[in-house]
Amino acid sequence: MPYAQIGPIAVHLPERVETNAQLQAEHPEWDLQVIGEKTGIMQRHISADGETAADLAVKAAEKLFAEHDIDRESVDFIMLCTQTPDYPLPTTACLLQQRLGLSSTCGAIDYNLGCSGFVYGLAMADGLIQSGVARRILLITAETYSKYIDADDRSLRTIFGDAAAATLVQASDEKSLWGFQFGSDGSGADTLLVADGGARAPQDAHKPRHRKRWKSRLYMDGPSLINFTVGAVPKLIEEIVQRNDLTTDDIDLFLLHQATFKMLEQLRISMGVDEARLPIRLRDVGNTVSATVPILIDELRRDGTLSQGSTNVLVGFGVGWSWAGCLWKDTFERAGR
Structure with missing residues (x-):
């Protein structure tokens, strides 16, 4: 197969x-x-x-x-x-x-x-x-x-x-990809939101969870997103490794959506993971939403941080609320290696 x-x-x-x-x-x-x-x-x-x-x-x-x-x-x-x-x-x-x-x-x-x-x-x-x-x-x-x-x-x-x-x-x-798990909670829809541009009439659309301070079409409630993430992501990772007869000590790298340093640092501390195993690489590109994880993988491949055959966790989380994770071994043969 x-x-x-x-x-x-x-x-x-x-x-x-x-x-x-x-x-x-x-x-x-x-x-x-x-x-x-x-x-x-x-x-x-x-x-x-x-x-x-x-x-x-x-x-x-x-x-x-x-x-x-x-x-x-x-x-x-x-x-x-x-x-x-x-x-x-x-x-x-x-x-x-x-x-x-x-x-x-x-x-x-x-x-x-x-x-x-x-x-x-x-x-x-x-x-x-x-x-x-x-x-x-x-x-x-x-x-x-x-x-x-x-x-x-x-x-x-x-x-x-x-x-x-x-x-x-x-x-x-x-x-090389296994152990997929997912989560969703639509009650968090009002924490990261663009409420116009769709078929829903403005008077019936979701409203921002708290006072909207800026004119942007995009609204974000940062504190609520951090609370959601710290609650959902460590639990997701724990379930993934346990269901696949592993422990977090068996994981080489935790490759997480690159949201902000503060959010990732809170996750790292709550999970008890050292800095080398949870790379943060958003200094020069920012939060690029759905593109953060592949950008991270590409960078880690290029600088040699990501070893072939290592066991890693991939996790995305955010708008929706939605979250997903899996186990991954990088089996792709890079040129020149």
Whole structure:
């Protein structure tokens, strides 16, 4: 039986870089030193006017094809995770199929899941591969949250960056992804929210949980999200390792959605994990929503932190509320290794 393998990954970041120093000059009243210490973020990449998540996705996919000599005709399914699609309809993944020159027999689907989206996507790709429906799946996570953020919004502008990551999930004889577990709790919908742009009438739409302090279309209640995360994620990880006859001591790396330094540090302390086993790498890109985990994997592969054959945990969590996790061994053979 074939199993899903996380193959090569390519990341595309918009050309425009927005640093904390630039924000400090623009807003002298903001204390960027304190903000930077809490978020762990010193700069973000911001999409250009008129540049969408689909545009970033195309550039990431083309980079993947070029750098890893991938025949685009071999891709038999494309999955796009984004909360900033080009249109309510048609499906952006269908537009990507045409723009990337993929086969017309290629399946295409969008799914709107945010911060837990990469792990959910891996689970769906694993199911497609194990069922024999597909063998090479292009899983793209692409976000342009900056489109939802007002220029004067101190709480969000200092956190979120735009990015796309293209991951080739391919069939392998070796089982490298297992132990998937999921969670959802719609009672948290009012803590991270864009309430306009859909079919729900404004008067009937969800309202922010607390007072909305900024003009941004995006609303975030940071303290409630931290409380949710600290409650849900350690429990999820504990259940995953126990159900697979492991302990947390058996896990080499905990690869978690890169939300903010403060949130990840609270998780690390609550789990009793040392800093080396829970890498935090968001200083130069910020919180890129569904793209954080593949960006993290790509960086750790490049700098040698991620060892082949090691046992790791992947976890995404956030908007929805939704959360997901699994066990993963990196069996992909890197060039030059």
